[in-house]
Amino acid sequence: MAWPDADSLVTGMETQARAPFRLETLCRSFERQAAQTPDNVAIKLGDECLTYRKLDERSNQLARLLRNLNLQPDSLVAVCFERSFDLVISMLAVLKAGAGYLPIDPSYPLERISMLLADANPSAILTQEMLAGRLGQRDCGTVICVDRDRREIDEQSPDRLEEIASPDNLAYVIYTSGSTGRPKGVMVTHLNAARLFTSTAHWFNFGPSDVWTLFHSSAFDFSVWEIWGCLLSGGRLVCVPHWVARSPSDFYRLLAQDQVTVLNQTPAAFYQLVQLEESGVVELLKLRYVIFGGEALNFANLRPWFERHGDQTPQLINMYGITETTVHVTYRPVRAIDAQAETRSLIGVPIPDLKLYLLDSEMRPVANGSVGEIYVGGAGVARGYLNRAELTAERFVRDPFAAGPLNVMYRTGDLARATEDGDLEYLGRGDLQVKIRGYRIELGEIEATLADHPSVAQAVVMARRDQPGEPKLVAYIISKPSVSVSTPNLRDFLKSRLPEHMVPYAYEMLESFPLTVNGKIDRAALPAPQRVAHVEPVRASVPLEVEIANIWRKALGIEAVGIDDNFFDVGGDSFLLARVHVRMQQELQLDIPITDLFEFTTIRGLARHLNASTARQTGLADARSRAQRQRAAFGRKRPFRIGDAS
Structure with a gap:
């Protein structure tokens, strides 16, 4: 679909009419799937497997134990596990108990874990005994260690529970980094999450034959897509241990051995697999889709992959998204021709039940081809930030182009522009511009x-x-x-x-x-730089060049500088250039505008400019002196002409 012009942008960019979806919770959707495929493997970790029936029953037992804590809809239960059976069982149990889950990555620093728990104040914590110590001694409800308390959990009934939460209640809260250094918890409802999978089903057609990986941290919202995208469609979820996720070669081997069909990756992680294949490591893969998210995708980096695999099996999909709008916002298949022609990150069109606007600083639609900030409206927009009413009001704003209940849009802070062929080019964070x-x-x-x-x-x-x-x-x-x-x-x-x-x-x-x-x-x-851009410097020999070089070295705090080194390449900036300007006026008695220092940024170039300028000034002074003598000799009998000075 072509991108609308500025006049029609008030309706937002939409791919088609909103897709219908069931008004039910994530746990009810899972239960329907478990009833359809009870004996299929739901989760695999190493050689161990858990069927849909067992996952359903074990989560029911844990949910019953949680119900004894008198949890209410919209209350929170923290879950702190490595990627494992217990992680998924606990998430599902929290939802069945009527609460929302708060994922805590056990690899986080203790200070960050403490900050998250203090801010969210969960009613209970689910974890393992070996991880309980990382949660500290804090007053945030009951701590249940599922391994230590296994006997009590197993005594609970595995039968289905009566549902107490509604689709409008919290499904999870995931914390994202804040520009002020304080993390902010994004509140996502069952409805926000459930519609993500029904609204994208026509693109992917996921099913029981698909094998997914749980590669990402539970505290990263890509895991929402991995876990629920798999389990709500009847697929098999392969848990990737932390050490495997950190080893491209071991992870590549897992993809081949488990015959993974749906791979979700950040571009940075996937580039490592591309480089691994380029080094000669190649195994037979069964991938059907590779879905990118989390950061900008540079199409040019995919050229080696396409040369080896083509662009049909698997299909590579770029999906721009934000935690505050429930994981994914847009959809864009990537073809081999894109990698040859583009280095930009093209992100495609929005999910059908979302609207996407490009607006200026006054929240007016920008002209076609102009850069605007991305605003997202529709059914994926989260409830807001936990305990941050002021920040919620700042980022979750009224949608002036929409009527009805879904009249809130999220201000992303990301920049994009529409291309002539109806695509969207992602330009990065507006607040990552540097001056x-x-x-x-x-x-x-x-x-x-x-x-x-x-x-x-x-x-x-x-x-x-x-x-x-x-x-x-x-x-x-x-x-x-x-x-x-x-x-x-x-x-x-x-x-x-x-x-x-x-x-x-x-x-x-x-x-x-x-x-x-x-x-x-x-x-x-990333490390501090060790290598600067210049080569072995050519030392100054002309007196003026030597004097300038000495001033540069003092200002820059370096031992040597070459006459052809650019001032800004060897560590200079506007602040230091101002110091150089003052010292040249004081030590060399030169009256030179600072703009000349910005224009002539090498010692050789600056010295030549100063010599030429001095010569011009000397020549003009001599010409004026000759003209004055001639005027005196002729007694001003005729006007002075330019030719008289030559």
Whole structure:
């Protein structure tokens, strides 16, 4: 469907009429599926399996024990487990008990776990005895260790419970990072989550023959898609142990051995599999779909995959999404031709029961092709943030283009623009723009350009503040297998395509990028730069160049600088350039505008400019002196003409 023009954008971008869905909870949908396929394997971990019947019964028993705590709809129960049978059983039991689950990743630092529990104040905690210590001694309800309390749980009836929660009650609360450093809990209802699977069913047609992986942390909302997408369609969910998820080779082997058909990955995690195959590790895969989410997908990085596998089996799908709008928002199949032609992240069209708007700072629709902020409305928009009424009011705003009960839209903070062929191009976070030397820079544009270099497999660009002054651009590079790439080569490549202020000053070659527990690139863990962009410096020899070099070295705090090094490439910024300007006025007695220092950014170029400027000034002074002598000699009998001075 073509993207609407600015006049019609008030209706939002929609792919088709809203898909119908059952008004029921996630646990009721699961029970219907369990009744249809009771003897099918629901969960697999290593060599152990749990059928749909057993999963249903064991979750009923645990739910009954939780019911004894007098839980109410919209109350919360924390679940803290590694990826395991107990994790899924506990999530399902919490929902059957009528509460919502609060996933706590046991690998989180103790300080963060304490912060989440203090903020959410759950009525109870489900965990294992070996993990209970990480939850500390806190007054947040009953702690049930499912292994320690197994006998009491097994004494409960496995029969179905009467439902007390409605589709409008909380299904889960997942915390996301906050720009202020304080995490915020997103409140998602059963209805928000259940409609995600019915509204996307026509694209995927998931079923009992599909094998999924539970790869992601339960505290990352991609796990919602993995767990419930699998169990509500009758598939088999393969739990991926933490150590396997951190080893691309072991995970690749698991995909082949378990004949996984539906793989959900962040781009950063999937690129590791692509590189593994490029290194020569190849096994027979049964993948039907690879679904991307969590961060921007660079299509160019998929070229080696398409060269080996084609684009039909499996189909690669890019799905832009946000926790606050229930995992996924858009759908975009990726083809081999896309990888050849595009380095951008194209995210496609919205899920049928969602509306997507591109609005300016006044919440007005932007013109076709212009950059706007993404706003999402419709049935996936969450209830808001737990205990954060002010922040909820700021981000969950009234939808001026919609009527009826679904008249709230979420302000994402992400930027995008519509392409001519009706696609959406994701441009990254609006609040990840950086300002360097007075220029506003989108880091994603530099990353996309680097990814187009024939030797670069992946690239990440950061604006770092390792020293006082303005941030400086640093590029982190993973080269393609058996290929080396030099810093000067990368810099020259970028200089031929980007303005000078967008060219990083340092380049770090890495074997892999550090990842967070959610499989995203951990930018905070990237190392400080060690290699800057210049080569062995050519030392100054001309007196003026030597004087300028000495001033530079003092301002930059470095031992040596070359006459052809760019001031901003060796650690300079606007703040330090102002110091250089003052010292040149004081120490060299030069009256030079600071704008000249921004224009002439090498010692050789600046010295030549100063010499030429001095020569021009000297020539003009001599010409004026000759003209004055001539006027005196002629007694001003005729007007002075330009030719008289020559």
